[in-house]
Amino acid sequence: MSAPTQTYIVCTTDDQHFLLNSDFVTELVRSSRLLTTKIPKSPKCVLGAVELRGLIMPLVDMRAAIGSAPRPAEEEAAVLSLHVGDLRFALEVDEVDQVVQLSEADFEEIPAWAGAEKNRFTPKVTRHRGELLLLVDPEVLVAACRIGKLIKDVAAA
Numbered sequence: 001m002s003a004p005t006q007t008y009i010v011c012t013t014d015d016q017h018f019l020l021n022s023d024f025v026t027e028l029v030r031s032s033r034l035l036t037t038k039i040p041k042s043p044k045c046v047l048g049a050v051e052l053r054g055l056i057m058p059l060v061d062m063r064a065a066i067g068s069a070p071r072p073a074e075e076e077a078a079v080l081s082l083h084v085g086d087l088r089f090a091l092e093v094d095e096v097d098q099v100v101q102l103s104e105a106d107f108e109e110i111p112a113w114a115g116a117e118k119n120r121f122t123p124k125v126t127r128h129r130g131e132l133l134l135l136v137d138p139e140v141l142v143a144a145c146r147i148g149k150l151i152k153d154v155a156a157a
Helices: 138-144 148-156
Strands: 005-013 016-021 025-030 046-052 055-061 078-084 087-093 095-103 124-128 131-135
Touching (some): 055 148, 087 138, 138 148
Parallel strands (some): 055 087
Antiparallel strands (some): 005 095, 046 055
């Protein structure tokens, strides 16, 4: 009997491949369709606030979260609307590549020598079609970017 599989969305940011469990994703939009409003004194990984389907939420920059250079202004990006419990936020990535089915057995823990404690929001890795894919834990991403309170404040506004 084969292990149960889960659906994941494969995203790319700065030539790095990431996986997001589809259970956390509610929508995918192009960044050019969104008007972003800057939030004063927000963490560096927050690009501002956006409105998606009547909900105002922070827009988190995956490039800033992983320590990459900002995206050139002329380059289009993809935005995923995510929910983690009652927290909702948007995540900007360079592109969404595909949807894949994987089982828990497909993943390995990222070893300490690879900087697992530094990149704690990507705790696991898998290989798919010759590429290494890092699994993003959205709950830990919220904590790592210190945006939990900001998400609640924006939602309450």
